Amino acid sequence: MVRTIGLKLAHLVPVLFLVSLATFFMLELIPGDPAFTIAGPDATQEQYAEIRRELGLDRPVVERYVDWLGDTLTGNFGRSFFPPEQEVSTMIGQRLPVTLQITIMSIGMALLIAIPMALVVASRPGSILDRLTTAGAFGAISVPSFLAGLLLIFFFVFRQDVVRWVVLLAGLGLIAALMAPVPGKAATYPPGPHRRRYVTRSVVLALIGLAVLVGLFLTFPDFPRQGFSRITGDDGLRENLRSAFLPALTLAVIEAAVWMRLLRSDLIGTLQEDYVLAARAKGMPRWRILLKDALRPSSFSLITVVGVSIGRLLGGSIIVERIFNLPGIGTMMVQGITGKDFRVVQTGVLLIAVFYVVVNAVIDVSYSYLDPRIRRGRV
Amino acid sequence: MAESDTAVVTPPGAENAAVTAVVPGADPLVPTTRHPALLVVPLLVAGVAGLLVATMVLTDANAVVRLVLGGVALLALYLGLRIAGTAIWGPRFDLGLWLSLGWLALVIVSAAIADLLPLAESKNVSKTLGTPTLQRPDLFSEHPLGTDNQGLDILGGVIYGARVSLIIGIGAVLIGMTVGGTIGIAAGYFRGKLETVVNVLTDSMLAFPPLILLLGMVAVLEPSVRNVTIALALLNIPTYIRLSRANTLVYAQREFVLAARALGDRNRNIIFRELLPNVLLPVVSFAFLIVAVLIVAEASLSFLGLSVQRPNPTWGNMIAAGQDNFDDHPHLVFVPGAVLFLTVFAFNRVGDRARELWDTRQAKL
Numbered sequence: 001m002v003r004t005i006g007l008k009l010a011h012l013v014p015v016l017f018l019v020s021l022a023t024f025f026m027l028e029l030i031p032g033d034p035a036f037t038i039a040g041p042d043a044t045q046e047q048y049a050e051i052r053r054e055l056g057l058d059r060p061v062v063e064r065y066v067d068w069l070g071d072t073l074t075g076n077f078g079r080s081f082f083p084p085e086q087e088v089s090t091m092i093g094q095r096l097p098v099t100l101q102i103t104i105m106s107i108g109m110a111l112l113i114a115i116p117m118a119l120v121v122a123s124r125p126g127s128i129l130d131r132l133t134t135a136g137a138f139g140a141i142s143v144p145s146f147l148a149g150l151l152l153i154f155f156f157v158f159r160q161d162v163v164r165w166v167v168l169l170a171g172l173g174l175i176a177a178l179m180a181p182v183p184g185k186a187a188t189y190p191p192g193p194h195r196r197r198y199v200t201r202s203v204v205l206a207l208i209g210l211a212v213l214v215g216l217f218l219t220f221p222d223f224p225r226q227g228f229s230r231i232t233g234d235d236g237l238r239e240n241l242r243s244a245f246l247p248a249l250t251l252a253v254i255e256a257a258v259w260m261r262l263l264r265s266d267l268i269g270t271l272q273e274d275y276v277l278a279a280r281a282k283g284m285p286r287w288r289i290l291l292k293d294a295l296r297p298s299s300f301s302l303i304t305v306v307g308v309s310i311g312r313l314l315g316g317s318i319i320v321e322r323i324f325n326l327p328g329i330g331t332m333m334v335q336g337i338t339g340k341d342f343r344v345v346q347t348g349v350l351l352i353a354v355f356y357v358v359v360n361a362v363i364d365v366s367y368s369y370l371d372p373r374i375r376r377g378r379v
Numbered sequence: 380m381a382e383s384d385t386a387v388v389t390p391p392g393a394e395n396a397a398v399t400a401v402v403p404g405a406d407p408l409v410p411t412t413r414h415p416a417l418l419v420v421p422l423l424v425a426g427v428a429g430l431l432v433a434t435m436v437l438t439d440a441n442a443v444v445r446l447v448l449g450g451v452a453l454l455a456l457y458l459g460l461r462i463a464g465t466a467i468w469g470p471r472f473d474l475g476l477w478l479s480l481g482w483l484a485l486v487i488v489s490a491a492i493a494d495l496l497p498l499a500e501s502k503n504v505s506k507t508l509g510t511p512t513l514q515r516p517d518l519f520s521e522h523p524l525g526t527d528n529q530g531l532d533i534l535g536g537v538i539y540g541a542r543v544s545l546i547i548g549i550g551a552v553l554i555g556m557t558v559g560g561t562i563g564i565a566a567g568y569f570r571g572k573l574e575t576v577v578n579v580l581t582d583s584m585l586a587f588p589p590l591i592l593l594l595g596m597v598a599v600l601e602p603s604v605r606n607v608t609i610a611l612a613l614l615n616i617p618t619y620i621r622l623s624r625a626n627t628l629v630y631a632q633r634e635f636v637l638a639a640r641a642l643g644d645r646n647r648n649i650i651f652r653e654l655l656p657n658v659l660l661p662v663v664s665f666a667f668l669i670v671a672v673l674i675v676a677e678a679s680l681s682f683l684g685l686s687v688q689r690p691n692p693t694w695g696n697m698i699a700a701g702q703d704n705f706d707d708h709p710h711l712v713f714v715p716g717a718v719l720f721l722t723v724f725a726f727n728r729v730g731d732r733a734r735e736l737w738d739t740r741q742a743k744l
Contacts, residue, residue, distance in 0.1 A: 011582075018583035026595050142724035144675045146682045146695075147716045150702060158706045315588035319679055323702075334683055337598040349587070349595045357586045 008361050015357055020072070023350040024065050026342070038081050038340065077347045081340075088347045091332060098228060099328035102320065103313045105244055106251035107306060113252065114259035114302075119290050121260075122267035133260070140257035145316050149250040149323040156246055157225050164220045171213040179206050221245075226325035247324045251316055255309055259302055266298040307363030311356035415466035422459030426452045434518045442515075476732055479725035486722055490541040499526075501535025502690045516710050524714045527697070528704065533711075536692035537718050543693045544722070546604060548674040551611035552666050558612070559619025560662055566620065567627025568650055577624075581617040589614055593676060597685045607686050611673050622665060626658040664737035667730030671723045678719055694719045 035051040056064045071078065077088035121130045143151075155163050182202045189195035223246050229239040270276065271294055279289050318330030325331070329348055336344035429452025433445045457474065464472040489496065499522055500506045510530035514522050524533040566577040587595070596610040630636060631654065639649050680686035681695025689696055694715045701711025 014579050015583045015586050018579070019586050022583070022587075023595070026599060138727070139724060142671070142727050143720055144678055144723070146679060146698070147720065150698070150705070150712050150716070154705065154709060154712075311588045315590035318590060318594070319683065322683055333594055334685070337594060337685060342598065345595065345598045349591055352591050353587045356588050356591075360586075 005365050008365055012357065012361055016354065019353045019357065020069060020350065021065075023346050023353070024068055026346055026349070038342075072347075072350065078343050080336075080344050081342070088344055091344065092329070092347065092351065095327055095329050095332050097230075098326055099314065099317050099321070099330065101231075101244055102247050102251065102317050102326070102328065103310065105248035106255065106313060107309065109248055109252035110256040110259060110309075111306070113256040114263060115295075117256075118260045118263035118267055119295070122264045122271065123286060123290055125264075125268050134264075137257040137261050140254055143254065145250060145254060146319045146323060148253055149247070149320055152246050152250055152253075153225060153323070156223050160220065160222070164217055167220075168213060168217045171209070171216075175206055175209045175213075226323075228324075228326045228328075243324075243326075247317075247320045247326060250320050250323070251313055255313070259305060262305055263298060263302050266301055267294055270294045270298040303366075304363055307359060307366075310359050311352075314352050314355065415462050419459045419463045419466070422455045422462070426454075426456030426459060428452075429455065473732075475728060479728040482721055482725045483729065486541050486718075487545060489538050490545055493535075493538045493542060496538065498535035498538065499532035501532045501539060501692055504529050504531065504690070507531055513704075513708050513711075515708075516714065525710050527701065527711055528708075531692075533697070533714050536697050537694070537715055540692045540694045540697060540715065541718070541722070543604060543687055543691065544674050544677055544719075547608045547611060547677045548670045550608045551615060551673050552670050554608070554612035555615035555619050555669070556662065556666060559616040560623045560658075562616075563620040563623030564627045564650060564654060564658060567624040568631050568646070568654060574624075577620060581620050584613075584617040589676065590679065593680060594685070597680060602680075602686050602688060604687055607677060607680065611676060614676070615669055615673065618669065619662065623658055623662050626661050627654055630654055630657045661738040664733040665730070667726050667733055671726035671730060674719070674723055674726070 035048045035055070035057070038051055039047050052058060056067065075089055077092070080086050080088055080091065117133060121127075121133050124130060140148075179202065182199070186195055186199050186202075189198055221242055224243050227243060229235050229243045231237055231240045267290075271289075276289060276293055279293050284293075314329075317328060318333060320326070321328040321330035322334060329352070333345055333348040336342070336348065429448055433449040433452060437445055437448070461472075461474045464474050464477075499510070507526075507530035510522075510526060510532075512526055512528050512530045514520075514526040516523065516525040516533075522532050522534065524537065526532055527536070562577060566574045584592070593610055593614060596613065597607070600606040600610060636649060636653050639653050644652075677686055678693070678695035678698075681693040682699045684696070684699060686695060687693050689700070697715040698712050698719075701708070701715070705712040
């Protein structure tokens, strides 16, 4: 185990070194004189010289790289080129929480969508519901995230009534579908307290479901088209969640489709195992087998993919931040690119890449921890 | 309950049928009948009639009514064609695949002959001063898919945008496949230090989240078709290196390679005559899926304003331009959006099938 982790860490070093090299030389690759690009055509000779000195262009490359690496490792990313001039580390400090919140929320929402759907669908493979969701998931994978975001804005913000009615009708349909087998199943109980208790429980559950649906229909929240309200802001958590809901959902929809397909096929495999047959033979209810016996051993590849998704979501949040105009890392980088503020871009790229590498390494290690079968193998 | 009992404990054979998602013929949505013509003819007639009514007769009616009618008509057409196809070519007939191929052919051909088509102006704003702006899509008018807020024709924009997307997507894959494939085969065949170096380099390339790497590259490059193609090609080179290396490793151990080496064949001949023909097909079969990914990547860049710029239309920059007033004029976003979605979907669908057919190893990466 220690050897596995050690090997992984040793493998990280050259990769991180090359990542730092690549981001450093991004600045070198700018065609022409960087000072000219930064200061524009109207600056004086002194201003150009000033910028060149500030960038260290008068010194050898290796020396500059070592200096830059030292600065970066101590958290000194330098200042942005353009007014309002700021420490890049301050900018990151303001913007990172927004991006992280969106990323974490979208992972949570995607899991909330993917796991129940995979459980329902995997318990009846080949059914109409299974085919429809599989086709739907295949379609969702082909939707670019910016298109998904605009679709959500269109329906949740501009045509809110449509969503409200669809949610109500779909919820009613779901309750009806869940309640349909109740009379038949009640008939299998002998007349007496057991049957009465079963019927009362079902009716109460249906009424609770109805109440939640009607409540949701009447108080359906308005989602803002754009903008972000911080948790620490004046409006508190409620506003914060309201402004983060649609951006997070945008990222979650596509991830959920991938995760659902993955978990579904793993679950179908697990449900063939003998111990599931044994549990069924004992007369365990279906939901208990799915949740307690099948879910955990089926979730290894899901965990890996969720981990890998963290990095992809950080990248994907760039687009979502643009659509919803959120003050996150992504908006900062796009503004940096269009405004030619290379130091901001450089820091953003480096930060996200390092984060991605480290997360992937952690996932690799924890994977071997979770799944005993590969613990002994070489990495 | 009997149904769920059999579902949880299914025999292995039935399980395989359920896991492979697309098994035509076993679809509960499509009714089976002894006389398919009795179903097919009414479905097709209803579908065509519904489409005609939705597009031509009800021109003044509510957009929602027309969309719903059109959707139902398309569904009827789909079911009719599917039953007919299954009856003629047997249960393995896959209508979705044929529709995807048809869509790709349509997009590619219209992008290729865009200059010959009688399209209204879609680039030059000074030529559209007399055109009504923000026209709704009307299939039988001069602007079948409507006009944008400057009077530019959306159908024209979509077709010229297809040109950009296809050139960039396919071009980048071709470059990536050639360069990455060569490096990958060399690394897998010669092994040793070359392989170690290549591995570390690909690992570091893949260490960047793709969109971040892309942003880094476009930050320093001018956004033109050529530069975006190069950036996207760089993006998929590591993928192809891994793919071709993994495939080469499988074949480099085989007897026919050993035999060639024992006969004193040169390395170059072994690579080109023995390895390449075996590695090529599985590597090429991935190309469709990667084209889909790259088209999305290009559209995302365009959407952020970092790829090909206006006045040259691309799907991404049309959507970005339309999002300002798409509350009242949703077609500005949804027409190019639908074309983008259908194209990506079709590439994915064809790619899945190509991999089933050609990649016998099922890509253990």
